[in-house]
Amino acid sequence: MAGKGAILPREQLRQETEQRILRAAEPVFAEAGYAGATMAALAAAASLPKANLHYYFHTKEALYRAVLDNILTVWLSATDRIVPDGDPARAFSHYIRTKMTLSRLRPQASKVFANEILRGAPQLHSVLGGALRSLVAEKSRVIEGWIAQGLMDPVEPRHLFFAIWAMTQTYADFDVQIRAVLDVDRLGDREFSAGTALIERLVLRGCGVRPAG
Amino acid sequence: MAGKGAILPREQLRQETEQRILRAAEPVFAEAGYAGATMAALAAAASLPKANLHYYFHTKEALYRAVLDNILTVWLSATDRIVPDGDPARAFSHYIRTKMTLSRLRPQASKVFANEILRGAPQLHSVLGGALRSLVAEKSRVIEGWIAQGLMDPVEPRHLFFAIWAMTQTYADFDVQIRAVLDVDRLGDREFSAGTALIERLVLRGCGVRPAG
DNA sequence: GGTGACGCTGACCATATGGTCAAGTTTGAT
DNA sequence: ATCAAACTTGACCATATGGTCAGCGTCACC
Structure with a gap:
């Protein structure tokens, strides 16, 4: 409320317009892909x-x-709780639920990503081999620590990530298929609860995670 | 060698050319998507x-x-062994390995499919809500039977399928991401073995499948 | 060896698309 | 009020793309 008074229309307008464009562009890129999305659309x-x-x-x-950068920010900011002193069961559970929530709330973002990766990630190559690889390497070390402590069975941490990403993101990326098989018009509480429960079960029991820390 | 002698050039040529076009088109559609694939390419x-x-x-x-039909044929012909009198452990194991083998041998096919689904399955809507839904419904009944017999823990069979499809197909669809994280040039025996082992573990232990029939 | 159907192709066309531009409008500081 | 910078936009352009077509070559059959 203090300061220059007015709403600095110039710069603010610019940012707002940019944001509006980005938000509007996300579903278009998601549904049509890069090549299929036209500037007119x-x-x-x-x-x-x-x-x-x-x-x-x-x-x-x-x-x-x-658009991709915008998504990446949200994506990475949804950091997980996979930290050394954490409880594996809680950590995995939280991570899976977070990913499922993202799939539910921003399915278009997930689709834009999926598209980009499917195409060979022409724009995200450096991110994949840089920030993502580092992040996964770090978190994998944490998981290996848990394994060494006997908190869970020995598994390949990196492949575990691939599995979790795949299972959770499929509810956004392949929603049409899931809706068709389940014979529902849209994925609601019911479906996401069932999906989340199953994924948690597969990961926790599959990796032999001990219930309590 | 017997019969008409020559290679019935007319009709055979037609089929061979069609097949050649289809085989050549698969990677193009996979890497560029429908809109991005040009007739020239x-x-x-x-x-x-x-x-x-x-x-x-x-x-x-x-x-x-x-191209899509061609793929579908292969896809569906790779039928699984999820049948009532089968052994759950063997059945799931076999299904997962089959899917992983497909991801390895025909990654482009998987990508074309992924693309189609991502776009909302404009060409496959009827298949998804028809043949696929029926197939899944049938196999789900089998799994529910196993559950009733106490051969495995109670799980939502349909969501289990989504999970298995997602985990296995990600090795084809998102190979760039996986390669980047693992820091390898291509996915070979090593990577597929590790992935398959993890997925089998998650499914079998996660669902509490009893080892023997 | 004639012939008609099938196969093949370079040249062409209408349209769609990403991008440009010049001219007009609004805004904020002086 | 004035002015320059920022914003807005209809009209336009070069190119790329899906699709067409007339004409030529080739093959099986008589």
């Missing part, structure tokens, strides 16, 4: 003239990158 | 002039459908 989704998009994001690729 | 992959593709497959969509 992206503009329509943001309720802006096409030329205006180019004013804020010079090229389609720049806009796509921005 | 598809033609180049098949080493044929573009107009020739249109001679065999009238439109791009027709060609795409054919």
Whole structure:
């Protein structure tokens, strides 16, 4: 409330418009893929003239990158609780639930990611081989520590991550398939609860995680 | 060697060319998606002039459908051994290994599928809600039978399928990510063995499947 | 060896798409 | 009020793309 008084319209407007474009672009890229998403469609989704998009994001690729970065922030900020002094059961449980919540609340983001990876990750190669690899390496060490302490059975930590990512993200990426098989119009509490429960069960019992720390 | 002698060039040529186009198209669709795959690229992959593709497959969509159908055949023919009188441990193990083998041998096929589903399955809607739903319903009944017999813990069979599909197909669909995290150039015996072992472990122990029938 | 159907292809076309631009409008500081 | 910078946008452009077509080559059959 203090300070310059007005809402600094200039800079704020810019940021708001950029955010609006990014938020509108996410579902378009998710449903059409990079190549399939047209600037016209992206503009329509943001309720802006096409030329205006180019004013804020010079090229389609720049806009796509921005969407990807935007998602990555949320993705990585949803950090897990896989830390050395934690309780394995709680940690895995929390991680799985967090991932499932993300699949439920931002399915488009997950789809944009899936698309990018499917294509060979042309824009995210460096992130995959850099930040992600480091993160997984670090967390894998934690899990190996738990194993050494006899808190769980010996498993390949990295492959365990692949399994958890796959099982949780499939509820966002392949929702059409899941809805078709379950014969429901949309995935609701019921479905996500059942899915989460099963995944937790597979991971906790599958890895022989001892219930209490 | 017996019979008409020659290789019935006309009809055989037609089928061979169609197969060649389909086989060549699979990786193109897998890596570029439907929208991203251009007829020029598809033609180049098949080493044929573009107009020739249109001679065999009238439109791009027709060609795409054919690729999808071709894959579906292989996919469904790789039927599992989840039958009432079977042994749960063997059945799941066999199913997981079969799926992993498919991910290894025909990753492009899996990617084309993933793409299609991600897009909302515009071409496969009927299959998902028809053949696939029926198949899963049938196999789910088998699993529920095993549960009733006390051969394994009570789990939601349908969600178990989602989990198995996700875990196994991720080795094809998200190979770039897996390769990046594992820091390897390609996924070989080593990686597939580790992945298969982990998935089997998660499913068998996670579902409390009794070792012997 | 003639012939008609099938197979093949370069050249062409209409459209869609990413991107540009010049001209107009709004905004904030002086 | 003035002005420059930031924002907005309709019209336009070069290119890429899916698809067409007329004409040529080839093969099986008589």
